[in-house]
Amino acid sequence: MWKGKKVLVTGAGGFIGSHLTEALVQAGADVRVFIRYNSRDGRGNLDDLKSSVLDQIEIITGDLRDADVIDRAVKGNEVVFHLAALVGIPYSYKNPREVVETNVLGTFNILIAGRDHEVSRVVSTSTSEVYGSAQYVPIDEQHPLQGQSPYSASKIGADKLAESFYASYNLPVVTIRPFNCYGPRQSARAIIPTLITQALVSQVIKLGNLDAKRDFTFVSDTVAGFMAAATATEAVGKVINVGSGQEISIGELAEIILKTTSSTAQLVIDEERVRPSKSEVNRLLADNRLAKDVLGWEPHVSLEEGIGRTRLWIGEHLDRFQIGKYQI
Structure with a gap:
């Protein structure tokens, strides 16, 4: 299924991104990653990967807000996993502009490049924080969205952009909404x-x-949800919770x-x-029935x-x- 498939992972130097990158390489994919440039040439959590894995990865560095570098990163790939974001809620209190620009404009750049290069699937990363404090539980994908922090508001904006690109351009996008991964x-x-x-x-x-x-979900289970979202035909155009329930x-x-x-x-x-x-946000509890029905996914750890x-x-x-x- 993955052997030889050309794949881009943004945010690969992060926590989930590094595990996803590792799993894709082990599955036989041809993996390119995009990570944020720094003058120390730091690769984040990618440095935890074995050299036998790391040697197979093409690394592109830059800023998610730079449309030109994102276009180059996306070009030539069949599947794009978009995980790059500024994710700290307390950080978003202190630096809301940077968080909004990175998460919203960055996602916009990914979607534009995905459209222009006619990729077969974009898997965009949301967060359970977009639901805010639960108005009912378990939380299904129809639960109202509540921007209770600049971070969650930025992710709501990114999610809605992904929705709009599916509706307007028929971009084959799936939005995965992980609950607390660890x-x-x-x-x-x-x-x-x-x-x-x-x-x-x-x-x-x-x-x-x-x-x-x-609602806590172990990282290997979350990664399995991402990979299933890239291949399940019925997932296109949907937002799907990935949580333990x-x-x-x-x-x-x-x-x-x-x-x-x-x-x-x-x-x-x-x-x-x-x-x-x-x-x-006082309470988060995933309704994961859609993930089970559409992705064939369920948590194991x-x-x-x-x-x-x-x-x-x-x-x-x-x-x-x-x-x-x-x-x-």
């Missing part, structure tokens, strides 16, 4: 690495809202991680980590197993983390 290589910007790193080395774990509930509060999650790490650390509310009240795998990886890479620092 696993090895994830930074402490996310809650599970934040909890695990502090539990391993500290007697105090600093957190924000303990009552918020989330199970929820857990942050406080309950912390207790599992304390047990997994044999930690006796105390949980402490850090006001710096608490979102503005109207911006806090339980939360306990996934946390165990993530804990082992973090334990081997603790030097990458600034323990206890609030990372936005």
